[in-house]
Amino acid sequence: MSHGANHMTQSEPNRRSEPLIKVKGIVKNFGAFTAVDNVDLEIYRGELFSILGASGCGKTTLLRILAGLESPSSGTVFVDGIDITNLPPYERPVNMMFQSYALFPHMTVAHNVAYGLKRDGVAKPELWKRVDEILDMVELSDLSKRKPHQLSGGQRQRVALARALVKQPKVLLLDEPLAALDKRLREQTQFELMRIQEQVGVTFVVVTHDQGEAMTLSDRIAVMDCGRFVQIGSPSRLYEFPKNRFIASFIGSVNMLAGQVVRCDGTLCTIYIPSHDSHFEVEHGEYLDKGAAIWLAVRPEKIRISQTSPTSDMPNQILGIVDDIAYTGNMSTYRVRTEAGDVLEVTHPNQSRAKDSQLVADWGDTAHLCWAPSDAVLFSE
Amino acid sequence: MRRSMYSYPLAKGWVQKISTSWRNVMIAIPFFWLLVFFLAPFLIVLKISFAESLIASPPFSSLLEILDDGTLIMRLAYENYSYLWEDPLYVRTYLNSIRISTISTILCLLIGYPMAYAIVRSPSTTRFVLLMLIILPFWSSFLLRVYAWMGLLADQGTINNILIWLGLIDRPLRLMYSELAVHIGIVYSYLPFMILPLYANMEKLDDSLIEASADLGARPIMTFLTVTLPLTVPGMVAGSLLVFIPATGEFVIPDLLGGGNVLMIGRVLYNEFNANHDWPVASAVAIMLLLVLVIPMMIYQHSQSKQAGN
Numbered sequence: 062m063s064h065g066a067n068h069m070t071q072s073e074p075n076r077r078s079e080p081l082i083k084v085k086g087i088v089k090n091f092g093a094f095t096a097v098d099n100v101d102l103e104i105y106r107g108e109l110f111s112i113l114g115a116s117g118c119g120k121t122t123l124l125r126i127l128a129g130l131e132s133p134s135s136g137t138v139f140v141d142g143i144d145i146t147n148l149p150p151y152e153r154p155v156n157m158m159f160q161s162y163a164l165f166p167h168m169t170v171a172h173n174v175a176y177g178l179k180r181d182g183v184a185k186p187e188l189w190k191r192v193d194e195i196l197d198m199v200e201l202s203d204l205s206k207r208k209p210h211q212l213s214g215g216q217r218q219r220v221a222l223a224r225a226l227v228k229q230p231k232v233l234l235l236d237e238p239l240a241a242l243d244k245r246l247r248e249q250t251q252f253e254l255m256r257i258q259e260q261v262g263v264t265f266v267v268v269t270h271d272q273g274e275a276m277t278l279s280d281r282i283a284v285m286d287c288g289r290f291v292q293i294g295s296p297s298r299l300y301e302f303p304k305n306r307f308i309a310s311f312i313g314s315v316n317m318l319a320g321q322v323v324r325c326d327g328t329l330c331t332i333y334i335p336s337h338d339s340h341f342e343v344e345h346g347e348y349l350d351k352g353a354a355i356w357l358a359v360r361p362e363k364i365r366i367s368q369t370s371p372t373s374d375m376p377n378q379i380l381g382i383v384d385d386i387a388y389t390g391n392m393s394t395y396r397v398r399t400e401a402g403d404v405l406e407v408t409h410p411n412q413s414r415a416k417d418s419q420l421v422a423d424w425g426d427t428a429h430l431c432w433a434p435s436d437a438v439l440f441s442e
Numbered sequence: 443m444r445r446s447m448y449s450y451p452l453a454k455g456w457v458q459k460i461s462t463s464w465r466n467v468m469i470a471i472p473f474f475w476l477l478v479f480f481l482a483p484f485l486i487v488l489k490i491s492f493a494e495s496l497i498a499s500p501p502f503s504s505l506l507e508i509l510d511d512g513t514l515i516m517r518l519a520y521e522n523y524s525y526l527w528e529d530p531l532y533v534r535t536y537l538n539s540i541r542i543s544t545i546s547t548i549l550c551l552l553i554g555y556p557m558a559y560a561i562v563r564s565p566s567t568t569r570f571v572l573l574m575l576i577i578l579p580f581w582s583s584f585l586l587r588v589y590a591w592m593g594l595l596a597d598q599g600t601i602n603n604i605l606i607w608l609g610l611i612d613r614p615l616r617l618m619y620s621e622l623a624v625h626i627g628i629v630y631s632y633l634p635f636m637i638l639p640l641y642a643n644m645e646k647l648d649d650s651l652i653e654a655s656a657d658l659g660a661r662p663i664m665t666f667l668t669v670t671l672p673l674t675v676p677g678m679v680a681g682s683l684l685v686f687i688p689a690t691g692e693f694v695i696p697d698l699l700g701g702g703n704v705l706m707i708g709r710v711l712y713n714e715f716n717a718n719h720d721w722p723v724a725s726a727v728a729i730m731l732l733l734v735l736v737i738p739m740m741i742y743q744h745s746q747s748k749q750a751g752n
């Protein structure tokens with residue numbers, strides 16, 4: 062799991078500046094079905110903003126509303142302070158890269174890219190100069206005379222990107238830009254997208270259902286579910302401080318235990334987990350009612366695993382047996398069956414070139430798990 | 443172990459052989475059909491076009507003849523073709539036919555294109571009904587429909603009666619037995635052949651291309667000219683050929699609606715066969731018509747495949 066480390070410093074937008082895109086109370090109904098349900102959104106200049114959500118949750122619909130290809134049932138869209146809700150797509154300072162690329166099959170790569178500039182009436186020499194520049198940037202200069210059907214999937218994707226970028230829109234909307242690519246090419250292109258975004262300084266709004274992609278690319282992510290935004294924040298914020306159980310399990314993986322509040326003083330809470338018949342301590346910044354039902358969530362990499370018992374003054378210990386090990390090279394994921402019968406996932410980096418016998422624990426071994434009170438999160442529903 | 447390893451490719455080879463021979467059979471069927479029902483009649487007509495006209499049954503000479511000394515000779519009469527050149531009637535009629543069917547094809551295109559577009563754009567339930575309405579005329583006889591137009595266009599016909607009744611004209615317009623009547627007949631009869639290929643073409647058109655064009659700043663008219671129109675060229679070509687080719691050789695429509703005033707090659711051909719009983723000349727007229735239609739098509743096809751190859 063990457064945390065978009067290179068974006069950490071710029072992850073929180075400059076709140077003092079006016080947002081470039083301001084979406085207020087957008088609703089979109091298809092008959093009786095509500096695809097987008099009262100969405101508010103602010104996106105800042107130069108941001109790489111992702112909309113993340115499961116299939117069918119309304120991501121494309123929201124993007125199409127921003128592009129003007131769909132009109133909202135209610136609500137308003139502002140770009141740069143101007144209400145564009147009723148502007149047709151061809152009058153918006155916004156360009157979209159389609160999920161299907163939508164390249165014109167009867168035009169060469171160069172003419173596809175030039176299309177938008179021609180519509181703007183850019184003069185010939187200037188037009189072709191800009192087309193050449195952008196084709197250079199996406200490394201397609203050699204293929205400019207080809208038709209789309211003579212290109213590979215990755216090349217088509219870059220033409221689509223170039224075609225949308227060459228107009229230097231205020232906002233570039235990208236609908237699942239990398240979905241059609243294989244894993245290697247996708248990862249490579251992710252970084253290329255980030256490089257291009259930094260180079261041209263255009264505000265990107267990327268729709269994706271791939272949380273890894275969203276984490277890698279984005280300055281901020283909006284997680285969408287059933288037409289609503291559940292949480293908006295930087296990748297690290299969503300990962301470390303998820304707002305609820307949905308976010309916690311949607312972004313990365315998490316171990317979830319059901320329990321009750323025994324004691325809570327506003328900094329440290331003691332939670333009783335009935336299935337384990339034991340108490341756990343969690344640092345939690347809010348008061349919780351005694352006896353309240355609660356979920357305790359802890360990420361796999363936050364759990365320490367060892368074959369020797371940790372010192373008894375360590376809180377939050379669980380004993381279990383290793384059920385399964387998934388070796389993924391850089392780390393191993395241990396599935397540990399606890400005495401209570403549930404299975405916890407624990408990841409551990411493979412820091413040395415251990416032979417099988419030198420793994421932290423082997424199949425069937427007894428494993429001691431523990432985590433710090435500050436590494437778990439509580440959710441009330 | 444070894445044996446099964448060797449037997450595997452053998453078995454696979456058999457399967458492949460059987461499946462390819464099946465494929466050949468499947469491909470052979472339409473070829474056979476074309477051979478029997480298209481190429482053979484064509485060769486017969488070609489043969490007759492090189493024969494001499496006789497007053498006999500059949501009314502033409504045979505090309506092959508065995509002389510008394512046993513030698514086989516072939517006698518080809520080129521006069522039938524040179525006759526077509528020499529008599530200005532034929533050249534004029536060919537040109538007139540092509541002119542009339544060209545105008546009719548363009549009219550069909552101008553009327554059919556917006557109709558096909560409207561059908562594609564309509565909601566799916568309406569679309570089905572509209573398509574049925576386009577096909578509906580085929581359920582009645584072609585001849586009957588042309589006769590119906592005679593009733594509409596005649597001096598005392600429906601159209602003139604209505605115009606007089608409305609007080610727009612005093613005397614009936616001369617609609618029948620004119621080129622106008624022929625155009626009306628051809629456009630009416632062949633319009634579905636224009637609409638259906640256009641519809642099939644437009645239906646495949648990806649909506650997101652139109653959206654992408656709008657997104658890139660093109661107004662609807664620009665999108666139509668730069669995206670929709672070029673991408674529907676195949677439909678326009680297919681529809682135009684389906685109208686132009688049969689319209690050029692059309693006999694019933696010029697005969698019934700054009701009368702003696704509109705010269706078209708179909709009528710000349712009919713007259714040579716039936717009135718003059720000159721089968722060889724009639725055959726030569728038919729072969730020339732075929733060449734006139736096929737050669738431009740082949741040139742077009744050639745340029746298309748060359749373009750696709752680039």
Ligand SMILES: Nc1ncnc2c1ncn2[C@@H]1O[C@H](COP(=O)(O)OP(=O)(O)OP(=O)(O)O)[C@@H](O)[C@H]1O
Binds near residue numbers: 091117119120121
């Ligand atoms: N034109 C339409 N008419 C009716 N329902 C629609 C229409 N377009 C979208 N929907 C519905 O709206 C919901 C959201 O669709 P949308 O395309 O925005 O999903 P998405 O989040 O982009 O999904 P995916 O990740 O699969 O692309 C879906 O349930 C879909 O069935």
Ligand SMILES: [Mg+2]
Binds near residue numbers: 120121122160236
């Ligand atoms: Mg989508």
